[in-house]
Amino acid sequence: MADESQSTPESNVTGWRLLATRDFGCLWAGQVISQIGDGLNKVALLWFVYEMTGSALKMTAIGLLQTIPPLVFGPLIGVYLDYLPKKTVMIVVDLLRTLMVLLIPLFYALDLLTLERLYVLVFLVSIVSTIFGPALASAVPLIVQRSQLTTANAFLQSTTNIGVLLGPAMSGLGIALIGAQNVLYVDAATFLLSALFLFPIRVRETKSVKELDVLGTPVMQDMMVGFRFVFLQHRVVFALMITAVLYNLAISAFVFLLPVVAKELLQVGPMELGWLWSALGIGMLAASIWLARMPQGTFQERIGKIGRSLTIGGLAVCALGLIQTPVLFSTFLLIIIIGGSTSLFYPVVWAMLQEVTPEHLLGRVFTTFSVGGMASAMVGMAGFGWAADTLGPAVSLIGIGLLLLLTAMVTMQVSRRGLVVTPAVA
Structure with missing residues (x-):
């Protein structure tokens, strides 16, 4: 952790004023958009799969595919995350999620979407999403001062709450108006916006990238x-x-x-x-x-x-x-x-x-x-x-x-x- 004596003017800000700083304010705004996108995704994707297959079992398989990667790959991801720049990781993850979610409605529109391809895309989205949460939590102490950590985490949790409140309701309205597959276009756009909000952020990276042997x-x-x-x-x-x-x-x-x-x-x-x-x-x-x-x-x-x-x-x-x-x-x-x-x-x-x-x-x-x-x-x-x-x-x-x-x-x-x-x- 950084010595508090090396704090910047932004690091001395507390409470609501923390949101007005460039680094944390951009991080928070991007997370609000991303969490609303998660809420859109949860409802729209399940509804889309159920409409596509008519099977509750095949719909619940989506939940299983979203659960396996964090359990299986989590510890390995943590090792690599400690040797990679957190800002870059978060941006790449958001861009990958943008592409993968976008492929679902695109494949559907081109009549190329099969259930197997959908499951693969959902599984891949879940793998990269497994990286984002720990990367975000690891980046926070590199952006704010120790005395601001509880405030920063409370604000970041509020983005999840906002997503829970607004995301599903917006998704339901969107499904009724434009269809579940088109709501997924909006979901992909939220990940892209989240990535754009991350670009201006300054993250104090102190660890150089280290060569690792994946299987060694x-x-x-x-x-x-x-x-x-x-x-x-x-x-x-x-x-x-x-x-x-x-x-x-x-x-x-x-x-x-x-x-x-x-x-x-x-x-x-x-x-x-x-x-x-x-x-x-x-x-x-x-x-x-x-x-x-x-x-x-x-x-x-x-x-x-x-x-x-x-x-x-x-x-x-x-x-x-x-x-x-x-x-x-x-x-x-x-x-x-x-x-x-x-x-x-x-x-x-x-x-x-x-x-x-x-x-x-x-x-x-x-x-x-x-x-x-x-x-x-x-x-x-x-x-x-x-x-x-x-x-x-x-x-x-x-x-x-x-x-x-x-x-x-x-x-x-x-x-x-x-x-x-x-x-x-x-």
């Missing part, structure tokens, strides 16, 4: 260096990894069960389900904006903030499962609370990871966290989905709430043990 021992050794740092060498990072696994087990299952909550507990249809999704997004966006305005604080203050927010979220999820005759309005309010309280987790955790991780390990650490988070999310969705089918959605919700409370207890215990964030040395 050095790559495996470098991969193990990252694993050792996360699991053996740094108690703070390992503690954050444990809490991240528990958090993803719970929160991914809750999001997955929202349609079940709507249909089985509330006995409402897809329109009301859309309102519940919006409620989750509203809570998340409000929390991100609030967090961006708050001072970063000490390690104990930050970890305590996570513990308190997850306690509120866990109690709210339990309350949702315990309500005997749920009303749509009260459920809407509870989901706003759940979205707001649980969404503080990653901006704070990401900031602490960026603070303690040496620059040459950022890619490996963030891909390790991403792989662990996705694996635990899949376990959570499968486990609590099974519980909802066999024991009922209310029992499953209570289980999720208790798991969030357990995560809060673990974070509080970490805080009491007096672990200290020691800023990394590049």
Whole structure:
């Protein structure tokens, strides 16, 4: 990490003024556009595949193809990411996504699109997309100062929230007006715009590109260096990894069960389900904006903030499962609370990871966290989905709430043990 004494005028900016700086402002604007594009893609692509095949199974295969690359290639990607310029990587990824998404409607228009070709394109888009998230997280501490990390991550999470709120709604409207295949043209354009916003950004690259043997021992050794740092060498990072696994087990299952909550507990249809999704997004966006305005604080203050927010979220999820005759309005309010309280987790955790991780390990650490988070999310969705089918959605919700409370207890215990964030040395 850079010495704070070497800060630029932009690095001394905090809060909302951070968005007005050229580097972070361009990064944020590009991510808003990109996240809206992701929202467009999720709805339009699934609808397009279902219209094309008429098969729910073939449609769900899209989700599987989007899940495999992060789990399989994540650790390897992290090694290479640590030796490549982050800005260049993000621009190349966005340009590749532009091309690959654009090929889907082009092939369709030329009557060249087969299901096999579509699956290949989706798989390739997922591979390059796996690179972007860790590259972005690794670039943030190279753009902003340590004291700005929580604010920067909160603002970046707000782009995801904006995408959740606007993307699917815009996609649905676009499908109705111009068709799913034409919405994919718009999706491709959002990735191109995201790449254009990245060009003016100045990223303080300090690591020279290193020759790596893809199949040789050095790559495996470098991969193990990252694993050792996360699991053996740094108690703070390992503690954050444990809490991240528990958090993803719970929160991914809750999001997955929202349609079940709507249909089985509330006995409402897809329109009301859309309102519940919006409620989750509203809570998340409000929390991100609030967090961006708050001072970063000490390690104990930050970890305590996570513990308190997850306690509120866990109690709210339990309350949702315990309500005997749920009303749509009260459920809407509870989901706003759940979205707001649980969404503080990653901006704070990401900031602490960026603070303690040496620059040459950022890619490996963030891909390790991403792989662990996705694996635990899949376990959570499968486990609590099974519980909802066999024991009922209310029992499953209570289980999720208790798991969030357990995560809060673990974070509080970490805080009491007096672990200290020691800023990394590049």
